[in-house]
Amino acid sequence: MADETRPTSSSSEGHGGGERRPPRPGGGREGGGPGGRKYFRRKKVCKFCTEKIEAINYKDVRLLAQFVAESGKIVPRRLTGVCTPHQRRLSSAIKQARNIALLPFAGRAA
Secondary structure (H helix, E strand, O other), X not given: OOOOOOOOOOOOOOOOOOOXXXXXXXXXXXXXXXXXXXXXXXXXXXXXHHOXXXXXXXXXXXXXXXXXXXXXXXXXXXXXXXXXXXXXXXXXXXXXXXXXXXXXOOOOOO
C-alpha cells in the first residue's frame, strides 16, 4: 500500500490531462439556481439623495467618517451606494478634511 502512487495526467483515464470540474449550477455569479445565493440583494440608494442633503461639508466629520474605511481609504461607490455626483463631492470633502487634520490619512497601526 505504501508503494502505490497516484496516476499522472498521462494516464489512460479518458480525461485529456488534469481534473475537470463540471460547470456550476446556476451559471453566473449571481446564482439563481440551487447553488446560488439564498438572499435577495437590495439595490443600494444614495444616502444624500434620500435624506435630501444638498451640501457635503468638510467640517462634518461624523458624516464623512461613515465613508472612510478603518484603513483610511475612501469607500467606493459600489459598496456605499452613493450616486456619482455625491461621491465626487464626498471624496473632495474627505480630502479637505484630511488636509486640515480632521480625518486621518491612514488607519491605526496594529
